[in-house]
Amino acid sequence: MRTHVLTGATSGIGAALGxxxxxxxxxxxxxxxxETTAAALALDFPQAQVLLVDLADPGTLNGLGRQVEGRVDSLLQVAGVVELAPVSRLRLHDWQEQLAVNLTSPAVLTREFLPHLRESRGIVVFVNSSAGLTANAEWSAYAASKFGLRTLADALRAEEVEHGVRVTTIYPSRTATPMQQKVHEQEGRTYDASRWISPETVVSTVLHVLDLPVDATIPDLTVRPVVPRPGT
Incomplete structure (x- = not known):
C-alpha cells in the first residue's frame, strides 16, 4: 500500500484522483x-488523514510534514485557483491569491515532504496547465503562477535527482471541471463539458506516471482534448 499526499481533493481532477x-x-x-471542507473529505474518504491548512496562506503549511507519520510515496499537487482579468483591472488580492495557491504553497509543501520522499525515493507530481506553457490575454496572473510552477518543478528535478526523487509536470489543457465552468463564465462563453478532457482522463495520466518502474521518469507530459468539429 502506497501513501499519497494530495491537494485539491474537493472537486475536479483532485477528487477524481482521490x-x-x-x-x-x-x-x-x-x-x-x-472545518466544513475537512468534514466533507472525511465522509468521502473515511480512511484518509485530513489536515487543516489554507493554501492561500502558505505560512499555515510550516511544519506540516511532521504531522504525517510513516512512508510517503508521492506528493500530488492538484489544487489551483483562477481569476481572469486584463492586467489593467486585475486586483492585488487576485494576484496574491493565485500566486500563493498555485505557486508558493506547492513550493512550501514540497519542502515539507521532501524528507519523506527522499526516504521512499518517491515522486512529486505537479498538475499544471496549458497556461503554464502559453499565456493569453486576461490570463496574466494565472499563467504567471503556472509558469512559475513549471520552473519550480525543473529546479526541483535537478536538485533531487541525487536523492532518487522523481518530478513530473503534467499540463492538461481545458478539462471538464467546476473550475473550467467558472472560466467559461468569466470569458462569457457557453460551457459544454463534452468538448473538453474528462477529469478521469487526466487521472489515468497521473496513475501512469505513478506506476512507472523506479528506473524511469516522465519529466513533462501534455494532455490535450480532441475537440470535435462543429456538426460532427
Missing part, C-alpha cells in the same frame, strides 16, 4: 481549507 487511489487501496493524506 477516488481512483482510494479504490486501489492506497492511503491518502488530504488537505482541507476549512
Amino acid at each position: 477516488r481512483a487511489l482510494a479504490e486501489r487501496g492506497d492511503r491518502l493524506v488530504l488537505l482541507a481549507r476549512s
Whole structure:
C-alpha cells in the first residue's frame, strides 16, 4: 500500500484522483481549507488523514510534514485557483491569491515532504496547465503562477535527482471541471463539458506516471482534448 499526499481533493481532477487511489487501496493524506471542507473529505474518504491548512496562506503549511507519520510515496499537487482579468483591472488580492495557491504553497509543501520522499525515493507530481506553457490575454496572473510552477518543478528535478526523487509536470489543457465552468463564465462563453478532457482522463495520466518502474521518469507530459468539429 502506497501513501499519497494530495491537494485539491474537493472537486475536479483532485477528487477524481482521490477516488481512483482510494479504490486501489492506497492511503491518502488530504488537505482541507476549512472545518466544513475537512468534514466533507472525511465522509468521502473515511480512511484518509485530513489536515487543516489554507493554501492561500502558505505560512499555515510550516511544519506540516511532521504531522504525517510513516512512508510517503508521492506528493500530488492538484489544487489551483483562477481569476481572469486584463492586467489593467486585475486586483492585488487576485494576484496574491493565485500566486500563493498555485505557486508558493506547492513550493512550501514540497519542502515539507521532501524528507519523506527522499526516504521512499518517491515522486512529486505537479498538475499544471496549458497556461503554464502559453499565456493569453486576461490570463496574466494565472499563467504567471503556472509558469512559475513549471520552473519550480525543473529546479526541483535537478536538485533531487541525487536523492532518487522523481518530478513530473503534467499540463492538461481545458478539462471538464467546476473550475473550467467558472472560466467559461468569466470569458462569457457557453460551457459544454463534452468538448473538453474528462477529469478521469487526466487521472489515468497521473496513475501512469505513478506506476512507472523506479528506473524511469516522465519529466513533462501534455494532455490535450480532441475537440470535435462543429456538426460532427
